[in-house]
Amino acid sequence: MAAPVQRPPPAVDVIESEEIVQWLSPALLTIDYSTRTVKSTVVLAAFLSFSALFFLSLLVLNVFPSFRALHRKHRVFMSLAICRGVFGFSCILLGSYAIFKSTNLDRDVVFGRNVTSAMSMYFTVGFFIFELAAVVISDVCFKTFSKMLITHHGLALLGYGLAVQLEANYSFGCKALILEMSTPFSCLCFVLLKAGKENSVLWKVNQMVLVHSFHLRSVAECHLWYVTYQNWAYIQDFMPAPIFVLLYFNLVLVTFVMTPYWGYKKTQQLFNPVDWNFQENKHNTLSNGTFKKQV
Template sequence: TVGLWALFTPTAMDRDVIFGKTPTSSFAITVTVGFFAFECSALLISDIVFKSANVLLNLHHWLSLVGYYLVLQTGANHLFACKGLTLEMSTPFSALCWTMLKCGKEKSWIWKANQFLLVHTFHCRSIVECYFWYVSYVHWDYIYTQMPTSVFYALYIQLPLVTFVMTPYWTYKKTIQMIEQKDWNFEDSAKDKSYNGSIKKST
């Protein structure tokens, strides 16, 4: 419900899909740049320390950081940027999933309920992405001629990647995870719990 309200409730951003903005959107963009700067830093340190890297996750975070920074600098594209934040609706459920895996609670009913909601949020991501393609189609002439070039490329490089690669892949992996309760960031989790960071003590 909140996601539908965020997408379809008309605001000043909807009246001008490129340069429309609100005080709330400006605040949200600023916070988001800080968030992705933190995420990219944490991800980089984690990859170095643990000598592993998730290509799609890195690509998603770094492209998002660049994209939101450009939005902040140019003041354009608040509509896509702010409504795009609804794509992160899966984050709390994904975090709880990871935490419960590490606590050995993957057989509990809370795990099952959380996984159901997690997969559902990934399906909802597709609704958001389709909405962006629709807005792009309706306003294409204006977007193509008036959107700042850097913002245009940042948006239309990431949107196809998210729509056709990232969301389908992550939806598939999270659906499989409902059946095979393991952290798919560590493919050897069934073999070596200590390696994938389990907090449970070995016996």
């Protein structure tokens, strides 16, 4: 009878050459990121930072006449899109680091973590708390119900929150951040549409990059499945069951439903530049009555 697979000790050693947070401050490498105080502080800092960016964006939009003339709901959605764009740029950096840099995340795909991955996970939890709070509040104010967005980001928050609580799955969590690569270009797409620039060269170039980003998302998703294949026995034996279920439910969803659908819709939008989030009828009223996810 084969001996049971033994779980190695968690890979948590700080290897300075593998950390990118030291570029911000070397002192960040000396903090104990497993404490509840540190986790809460980083999550709160991310939440407050995106909240401040949201209100700043609202103020800046009022400076431009073309944006000031928009319905308040449109300006709120645009400010949220700007926040998502900033988060997306951060995820491109952090996700690329997790995929292309060999670290503790690769030595132990279930329990491996380091300072940069811990900061990334806490930062992500803070963003999703902000995102859900902002969407729910806007739904209440504008009498809408963003069920798809709330469900999608609610599952993401639950998955990242559980990972932080159980200190597991930092590897897949950080690598999956690269899937937000489409978000900054989606943000610019929305802003250019509302500025009346849908026929400009900039909009067309941005839209082509946006469509291609969904092709690259599929490549990244295949990478996550390949990592699963390589480490299946270890994942099956040691990954906490709630995290396992959420991870592969979300991975199946984005691989076979969300990415193909969003890629198809953005390809359509390249040739038919309309905003499906707010389609207005001849009476200038909202025909869909809700916010849909702008990806």
